[in-house]
Amino acid sequence: MIVANATGCSSIYGGSAPATPYRAGQDGKGVAWANSLFEDNAEYGFGINLANRKMQEKAIMIFKDAISANRLGEQVKTLFNQYLEVSNDTKKQGEIVDRIKDLLEKDNSEVAKELLVYSKYLVKKSIWVIGGDGWAYDIGFGGLDHVIAQGEDINILVLDTEVYSNTGGQSSKSTPIAAVARFASAGKRIRKKDLGLIAMSYGYVYVAQVAMGADRNQFLKAITEAESYNGPSLIIAYSPCINHGLKAGMGKSQEEEARAVKAGYWHLYRYDPRLENEGKNPFQLDSKDPTESLRDFILNEVRFASLAQTFPDVAEDLFKALEEDTRKRLETYKRYASMDYSKK
Ligand SMILES: Cc1ncc(C[n+]2csc(CCOP(=O)(O)OP(=O)(O)O)c2C)c(N)n1
Numbered sequence: 001m002i003v004a005n006a007t008g009c010s011s012i013y014g015g016s017a018p019a020t021p022y023r024a025g026q027d028g029k030g031v032a033w034a035n036s037l038f039e040d041n042a043e044y045g046f047g048i049n050l051a052n053r054k055m056q057e058k059a060i061m062i063f064k065d066a067i068s069a070n071r072l073g074e075q076v077k078t079l080f081n082q083y084l085e086v087s088n089d090t091k092k093q094g095e096i097v098d099r100i101k102d103l104l105e106k107d108n109s110e111v112a113k114e115l116l117v118y119s120k121y122l123v124k125k126s127i128w129v130i131g132g133d134g135w136a137y138d139i140g141f142g143g144l145d146h147v148i149a150q151g152e153d154i155n156i157l158v159l160d161t162e163v164y165s166n167t168g169g170q171s172s173k174s175t176p177i178a179a180v181a182r183f184a185s186a187g188k189r190i191r192k193k194d195l196g197l198i199a200m201s202y203g204y205v206y207v208a209q210v211a212m213g214a215d216r217n218q219f220l221k222a223i224t225e226a227e228s229y230n231g232p233s234l235i236i237a238y239s240p241c242i243n244h245g246l247k248a249g250m251g252k253s254q255e256e257e258a259r260a261v262k263a264g265y266w267h268l269y270r271y272d273p274r275l276e277n278e279g280k281n282p283f284q285l286d287s288k289d290p291t292e293s294l295r296d297f298i299l300n301e302v303r304f305a306s307l308a309q310t311f312p313d314v315a316e317d318l319f320k321a322l323e324e325d326t327r328k329r330l331e332t333y334k335r336y337a338s339m340d341y342s343k344k
Pocket of ligand 1: 008010132133135136159172262
């Protein structure tokens with residue numbers, strides 16, 4: 001796995017010593033992580049992806065040349081042919097390449113030494129572009145949009161805190177109406193942008209909206225499906241943040257995610273373009289109708305509750321506008337979820 005991380009909270013806790021949220025896999029192979037600028041992270045990950053794909057193509061070409069020139073032994077040849085057959089299964093690919101490497105290491109010939117250098121590029125890398133909403137919705141959006149429009153196999157994870165968290169909570173296009181944030185101290189007056197819908201309009205981008213604390217199973221499904229989808233993937237993850245002023249405290253952020261979904265503040269869905277080819281609806285709404293009060297939910301967060309104190313004259317109207325917006329969003333998602341793809 002290779003991570004391209006936009007500057008923001010995730011680059012701070014992702015890249016500081018002595019603690020790190022990343023660890024090596026059971027095979028000892030670790031995550032390669034790098035932090036780019038805040039304004040070009042999608043492009044940065046895209047470049048890493050292109051370089052890796054090119055190196056993989058080159059490695060395959062060099063192996064094929066060696067085989068057609070009869071410079072490789074039967075065992076490596078058989079394994080390499082198996083490798084070509086499992087191109088979409090990176091786990092199997094890795095196992096076969098490990099066996100190829102073992103054979104090449106035991107071989108002292110010049111060709112074996114040369115191929116050993118290239119063999120590490122044979123395994124397709126899992127590339128993840130990670131960052132916050134300030135990057136994804138605003139400053140880096142042009143790049144993010146351009147990258148998903150290239151159709152390359154790349155995964156994007158947006159940690160949606162609905163503000164620029166790392167610089168003290170400035171309002172972004174992801175900030176919901178009525179929330180108090182820097183540059184929106186009297187409550188944001190226009191509604192949150194729907195990044196997922198924009199990405200879905202391409203039709204070939206895997207898109208999911210998740211909230212780990214609300215549904216871990218759905219979260220893991222989205223990650224696995226994004227990883228396996230041979231094209232661009234975008235996962236938008238609801239991420240409670242210190243700037244939200246959770247009255248329950250940040251130790252309860254997973255519970256807050258669950259409440260956000262139950263109150264209909266945040267919706268869970270997955271849009272998988274592969275399903276359309278099977279005559280199925282690519283859009284699946286994973287969260288249920290709200291069972292708890294949206295008003296109770298927002299008033300448990302200082303970003304909303306403080307508006308009622310500082311701007312009581314507008315608070316009620318803005319809270320109503322937020323209720324209206326979340327309801328409209330749900331209606332839109334339900335419309336998508338009820339579309340019939342079977343009679344195409
Ligand atoms: C071009 C540019 N402008 C401003 C900054 C300063 N800066 C660093 S992180 C950040 C906020 C990031 O917010 P977001 O993308 O939402 O990520 P979060 O911190 O919320 O995870 C800003 C403004 C920067 N690094 N580069």
